[in-house]
Amino acid sequence: MEFSLLFNVFALVCILIASALTFWLVKPKSLVGSLPPGTIGWPIIGESFEYLKKGWNGKPQEFIHERMAKFSPQAFKTSLFGAQTVVLCGAAGNKFMFSNENKLVTAWWPASIDKIFPSSNQSSSNEEMKKMRKLLPHVLRGEALRDYVGTMDSIARRHLDSDWSNHDEVTVFPLAKMYTFWLACRLFISIEDPIHVAKFSKPFELIASGIYSVPINIPGTSFNKAIKASEQIRRDLRIIIKQRKIDLAENKVSPTQDVLSRMLLTPDEDGKFMHEMDVADKILGLLIGGHDTASITITFIVKYLAELPEVYDEVVKEQMEIMKSKEPGELLNWDDMQKMKYSWNVACEVLRLNPPLQGAFRQAIADFTYSGFSIPKGWKLYWSAHSTHRNPKYFSDPDKFNPLRFEGNKLTPYTYVPFGGGPRMCPGIEYARLEILAFMHNLVTRFKWEKVIPNDIVIVNPMPVPEGDLPIRLYRRET
Template identity: 65%
Template sequence: MEQFYLSLLLLFVSLISVAFFFLFYSHYAQSSDPNLPPGNMGFPAIGESIEYLSLGWKGHPEKFIYERMAKYSSKVFKTSLFGESTVMLCEAECNKFLFSNENKLVVSWWPDNVNKIFPSSLETSSKVEAKKLRQMLPQFLSAQALQGYVGIMDTVAQRHFASEWENNTSVIVFPLAKSYTFWVACRLFLNVDDPIHVANLAESFNKIAPGIMSVPIDLPGTPFNKAIKASVIIKEKLLKIIRQRKEDLANGTASVTQDILSHMLSSCDENGQYMADRYIADKILGLLIGGHDTASSACTFVVKYLAELPPNIYDNVYKEQMEIAKSKGPGELLNWDDIQKMKYSWNVACEVMRLAPPLQGSFREAMNDFMFNGFIPKGWKLYWNASSTHRNPECFPEPEKFEGRGPAPYTFVPFGGGPRMCPEKEYAQMEILVFMHNLVKRFKWEAMIPNEKVIIDPLPVPAKGLPVRLYPHKP
């Protein structure tokens, strides 16, 4: 009997040894081609993911890029992130190549943990579903449609500031910015306007973002595990909203054009098939993520930089916004023409997004073998990062200086670029400007933690949420 157990033990050890051998062999074999870009693949399975994520948590994601660019004397280098062989593309020339070759040499790609957090209810690839969604969005994000959203955003902003900011001597900005942008998204995508209902959705929703770019360890208590559970809960809540909307459409109390949800419920394909409820819930969840996370980060850093920069920058924003406010009659909401007048405010917001880009970067996948500063094999992932140009002195002579010279093409990329450019860019612009208008016409403020540390989780976030002391303007 002892010999039997000893044999089993030896067999187990042998199998583990063989598994580790193949793991190490496959990890290093795929990166041994001498024509590949220079770089280091790190450890098997995890690659350099831990170092990449830890530098983000420390608030210096650009160090991962600049250290390797200097070490390998190259704008293109290989690494391994999230279990994938990856090529990092840095600087404007690389951005141009990547954005110009969308669907020619590369296609959009997300790490597997994203698919686990947002599992599709259909047997189609995420790429096919994303393409369908992008075909549907233009009519809701067209210039004509956006013009009708300004007043709605202003109404939400006024209610938000009245309930969350006014009559307070201090606030923590980041959770309030998330509350504002999520409320706007719920109102425009789902026609959900009740603050209690919005807060109920947000409770689960706010657990998703930290898990998207986390280490994919599905154990209780990890950000990844919390995100998976939150995704299930919020989908059930969305399904309840969808079922109610179908009833409202049937009895005529809802319009097919009132929001994206009604449109999705009323649209059919060329075969007359309507979208399944769970498919719609999947897509609405994705829209809610894209419709508020990046904008909430941008709004937060507008507040941060206006508190820390020379006073004349705030004063110029205040002057521009008060000219607009004084032109309005009692109860009159902001409109499209008002947004067009906020040129200086938008320049400030753009500089904020250059210094703290809400979209850090994204992945593509090589469709075939090709050459670009080295051999890029089919199936390898390519990653561009905004910090490689936003804080690069070759692109911005004084990268840390606010209000620098205008950016050259492919250097300022807070929303990505090419066909994959964020389809909600103009939507986010309006949302940020409406927030700035309602903020500066009410308050001046100061940061309670000077030079508060910034972490990337997965978006840039002040470590303590940016507490500020408010000073209301006198009537």
């Protein structure tokens, strides 16, 4: 075992001890009544390693399913990452969690997140998330997305030309991240030169690594590098924002050319415009949000299309019909995207089986009762996509890849939750749909492929990624 891994394991233990000692030594008075059944595992450490180990072995759903079967299909208690936690399960648990946002529960993030993403106005990451959700419907509304479809298609074409077409073998996940980040840079801040994008992506890689690292802020650690990278990006963004304000004032750029321009010209609910550093905070959050999740979905789409030729053939059939309706060189448009129904069903099934977001934490802001169990104020709660996504109660033959599940309106509410739900549902769903479909169209109309690692496994740490980041052999399609 490498020294760095040993250090991370040791550091994780230290952090768990530090974060949990207060609870274990001074238990809150509200811990009375009938808590859900379950186990809190080892003192201090709880069940954190068991939870992580299931993901490392490629079966994160087992942690949830085993405890639902052993304790209760409605809810069970555990201890994760130093926090006493109740996991609410099934469609009823999801509905309760999503519909009681800011009533009985509120979002909870580790304090370390605020160190990587400090707000310019000293508000918490939770408050910043609320502001972002109010802002995004304005800057990513329908008419804006319609205008972006051609740009998404253009970036997908350029990406495949530069990084796929001249290779017999590629590794999918890093290339998918390159595509989604390039696209985010173009649509959010109008940076599209590949060299500039590549240079800009380096500190984002450090942030992505640091978010999920042990939060020890000393020089050389991933967490420390992430903090410094965040500071550097904010400085760079402020330079871009200052110049954009000048260009807008002098009518040198369009008010609708990208999200940054729309953000600078969109007042808040009080009629006030955001300060430069506040805009930088929001753009940073958008770029981070668009960095990993869609690229993970794209990676698994490539994986399943390699494994399931009949699904690949159906996607090709749909996409070739669209391509035949276009003039040579003509870009995709909004109407084309609405025709990609089967392709999006494939993406939805990928998201069911391998959701980039496994679940999310909340915190009880009042004592309440759920399904006959008492939940004390201050306890953490967790909803897991796996309690429904791979549950035969909601999805027949749940481990089978079947895009036809999503034909029509067959799904039970609150069972399909890759984007969360309620007030905190991901506001970028439609943006993600368009960028994924633009990539799928260009990929399948150019290539067939096969996996280099036939029996690869999926490693979840904390997001799912195929073994080796999915290396594949490419074969150009005959036209």
